[in-house]
Amino acid sequence: MHILLKNVRIVAPSSPFHGQQQDILIENGQISRVAPDIAANGAEVVTGHNLHVSLGWMDVFAHFCDPGQEHKEDLQTGSQAAAKGGFTTVMIVPNTQPALHTKPQISYVLSHTGGGPVQVLPMGAVTKNLEGASLAEMYEMHETGAVAFSDGIKPVQSPGLLLKALQYVKAFNGTIIQLPDDQSISAHGLMHEGIHSTRLGMPGKPALAEELIIQRDLELARYTASNLHITGVSTAKGIALIAQAKAAGIKVTCSVTPYHLSFTDADLAHYDTHLKVNPPIRGAEDVAALKEAVLNGTVDCFATHHQPQEWDAKQVEFEYAKNGMIGLETCFGALRRHIPQLPLEQLITMLTVQPRRIFNLPQPELKENVPANLTVFEPDAQWTFSTADIASRSKNSAYIGTELKGKVKAVINRNQAQFS
Template identity: 40%
Template sequence: MRLLIKHATLIDKNNAFHNQKIDIEITNGVITAIEKDITPKEDNHVITKENLYVSKGWIDTSVVFGEPGYETTETIENGLKVAAKSGFTDVLVHSNTNPAIDNQSVIHLMQNKAQEKITQLHVVGCMTKNAEGVDLAELFDMKNAGAIAFGDYKKPTPNANLLKIALQYTQDFDATIFAFPMNKDIKGKGFVNEGIVSTKLGMKGIPALAEELDLERNLSLLAYTNGKMHVPMISTKKSVELLKEAKAKGLHITCGVSVNNLVLTDEELTNFNSNTRLMPPLRSETDRQALIEGILDGTIDVITSDHCPVNVENKRLEYDLADDGSIGLESIFGALQKVLPLEVIVEKLTHHLGLLKENPIRTGTKAKLTLFNPTTDWTFEPKNITSFSKNAIMLGKKMKGEVYGIINGEKSNL
């Protein structure tokens, strides 16, 4: 199969053609030519789109689908379709499943379900058995089965010694631990940001300290062990400062942030829409601005959609009883363009944390590309949702930018 992408503006600051209009020829999934103008051959499938832009394939580092066990929220098959439609060639899928992803069998099941799909699924195995934070899971066995990292999805590790042992043990096979920071004792029964808004609304708050204290502890453990850690999501100003200091010390640390915390604040809570109930919670405007600065100065490495499907019966409840989470794949690009420059967005959506193989846009490499138009204005509505679950925090929000699709080797949805 021969594809020819015509007149596309390339966004890749490490490429000589950055910000230039080019043609890209792809033969049997491999880039065979990149030039200013390529004459189509008879067997070329020519791709032309309005105001076409192209970048390396986007990666989402924090996604859950539900399967196995909660297929009504999202199946692997449909979740990967949603990801491809949203511009992602790769997704890191975490355990929000039953059984938990804590052994080879579950990993093999998920990999089999993901075969031949356009978007590639990468499994983040649980750090502890059943993600309960008591005993280490079979980390080395899962690594051999294809797990690319380990972490208990959005669950902190109260036992500091257990996290220390995990950071030490995984050095033997060069693995990364995903450590979600949240002190359970300080969090208590809180479910939104502790601040002026929560006080006015009479909601139980989660102090910023709950995240920051746990993060300080985790960074101390990282310094002691010299392991490799990724902080999946931070949400406060001080967390940005702590990560900046840790990086300056040379620790093996990366971190991410949810699109929701970059775009929205706890002011969204005033209508008691349970789609705004998230973990980490939406914070203050001061925190949001600090997160933006953390993106711009390189402290924060990746942005995630934090795609977390929840069934309607677990979401349309009284606010304090509803489950945390929002879907986000379909809206992440359009929402980010309201707060960040295009080049920065692409940089943060293509960072692979050292966990995936680098796929530069050059001749002789596998084609992993995302195609999009950054200038389209639209509003996110229910008709834009192809996820099984409809718990979207961005519903009704103004968006900017349209994803056309992806090319991932010999597969494409264009």
């Protein structure tokens, strides 16, 4: 590898070059030189309009469907989608067939994703077969390389079982990830319960289904003094509960999705099945509260909730469509468009430093003579997202045809580069 990033602004608060406009020469996977006006000398030159570079971005909640549902996505296409979206590290949920609930399944993911620029980190299941009945062998999975523990898109419903899981992971300072959804309340809902669900004649999912789980899980985290991460927070009260818990010293962190910051339940007026997600798209007041929580630091990081679905799963009546939307390729552009007041440095910190800090992962560096783990992007580029911009095997995105702001040019990691 011999790449020269030409005239790039460096956005990396931990770097001695933070805020500077420099050239960066990368040789054999290492940042060999950072200086103005470096001569190319045969290097592949990367240029652009208002080009920026940061440490490689990280996503904390994506579904690669492999093994078992490779017609939706597999580890390779998922990794390509991640690189296209600027991510060099992705945590994937265990909702596969078979589930990632034993040591061999964790080994399968790690052994099949070692070759590209994207590091794929599997979550181990909290419960055996994701059935919510008994704990999986979390310690063995941790020893094998599971980065955190979650039942993914099927959150643990039993408070007693989650209590045991939170106690169990304390032995190795692990983290439990919960998607907040009380399925006994929300099971038959198709969208956010409110005036728009009434107008559209669709059964609603009340905000209560999310808020009860958040309140319950925060109390369990308080009792156990264990690490809890709540992802996909979508309601104003839910994020307020988390803010209160943080102030009280509970060891909780949280993430929100770009699509919960982009759309409201009013956008379902035409029954767009791409917007059928769980937790559902909420009301305008909820979206405003989430944006404020991002700006004031209550939200720790972003999670794409990349959930591919095949064409047949979405091209049906809304009632029968499956939940989920792809999100890796649109994350940065959607955030830049829908929270324009978010300072770029804060956004990049939420994509780089904070997710790694939450899950106790090594922090990359941006200085000379260290391995290159970088994302190259144009933060102000205006562009219209189309199916041609999708590297995922699935195309289920509500952003198709919409204008986004901020475009990824390349990722460089593990002595490899992928250009968008």
